[in-house]
Amino acid sequence: MNREVSINAAMALALLAVPIIALQIGQTFTITLATRIAILALAATGLNLALGLGGLVSFGHAAFFGIGGYAAGILSAHALSGEPMMFGFEGSQSMPVIWLVAAVLAGLIGLGIGVVSLRTSGVYFIMITLAFAQMIFYFAISWPAYGGEDGLSIAVRNGFPGLNTMRPMEFFLVAYGLLMLTLGLFSLIRSSRFGAALQAVRQNDVRVASIGIKPFPIRLTAFVLSAMITALAGALYADLNRFVSPSMFSWHMSGELIVLIILGGTGRLFGPLAGAALYVILEFVLGGMTERWQFFLGLILLAVVLFARGGVMGLLAGKARHG
């Protein structure tokens, strides 16, 4: 077992152990923190597929995070009120159904955004993805049917078959399980033919075309998959807070996801988890000491970019290796 695999395993175990211990000593809030870490890590893992493997710096992934959130909010609101939605669909309070809707919706919208924005690259790609996300942000604000600017409350957390998701520990396990499954999927994709092509396209797209692999469909597929994963995280995030608002669509959220990846280590399997853990812990610890905790977060980010390009995973496990 190489060093990175051991560190990944240790991190996965730690994320599971902390809430279990917290449950024993009655620290419910710690469980919520761990859940937040798992969900943000899931969202960032989605982005990591596009950004880390494919080099696609999407500054609009809040769009997909928010779509997931609103899918959860809207479906459960309709299920509660009994008022049917379009196509006579009654809504749902079941997480698997909500996840499916969230992923499909985000995949379709990601396809539309991707087809347009992947024709550009570099700073233009960053700007055009941001523009799309802002469009959706303003749309959500001006949509009174679902709360507009005030957002939408979720009265009862959506359910998962066999679990009582209102219990923090059981909800944590749902988020944790989904994160681990997704990380497994990410790892498979990374070492597959598709993953090889995607990573090569990041390194030298002209060269990849010259051996007969078209970069565009590879990038588009990665972008769509990435959107779908981030939407799942959005649905969970809405359930965690039992509230969705347009702020899930805001560009701060897109930036936060990028920050998580850079903090943790771009393109690394457990980079998003390392980044999310560091981010949430800093937010908690520094936030307890000063209201200006984001100033210190900025300093840390600066230090990572200047001195530790590989992020947390780079420090712990050394340079990424590609077999």
Added chain:
Amino acid sequence: MAENAVLEINGLEKSFGALKATDNVSLTLRPGEIHALIGPNGAGKSTLIHQICGTLKQDKGTIHLGGQDVSSLSVADRARLGLGRTFQISSLAGEFSALRNVMLAVQAQQGSSFHFFKPVLKDKSLTEAAMERLSRVGLADRAHVPAAELSHGEKRQLEIAIALALDVRAFLLDEPMAGMGPEGSKTLTRFLDGLRREAPILLVEHDMDAVYALADRISVLVYGRIIATGTVDQIRNDPTVRTAYLGDHA
């Protein structure tokens, strides 16, 4: 002649503003031959190569590969039809090992990159084919070194291994000798001499010793125009070529 040419370029023109970078260029590549393209810096060799492989679109003229008009196809489509290009400097994927670089070419050749679950490193149809190509260019013992860490000459060899992995009908070699020591040049010259049996080679090269040793025909490009095409002896003794390019070389 036109029927059996593997690569046929007809009346190609390309201008950048007032500058005619490619001026009515026609040339053919016949089966089994090495056709060298020489010319001073700025003659438009790179522009011509870019148009042949599709990274630049010509203003006028046609390009046929194996009898098929590829003039308006994408870079990837031309590659899949058998245009094997090597590059002056860039590696396919510098972070990947030499082996994985060649594996990617084998994968491209096999057709689909849309497999999401099977690990490539456990796919023998990729690893074995790639290893065989690396052995042929003498790079087998460096298979697991990241491409970016290979020496200049080794990167050249890797480029050729990648081209070998594609089912190539015509090689487009862009200065394969550049940056090679005298010993490396000799080895590579011998190797290219054998490579022509796989597919004909359009060779852009500054190393005149290699060109004279290898070329069946030479075309001389000056200011975007081909001023002469002929055998090594014809070109060596051509007075216009001597004044325009070769000078003391010949």
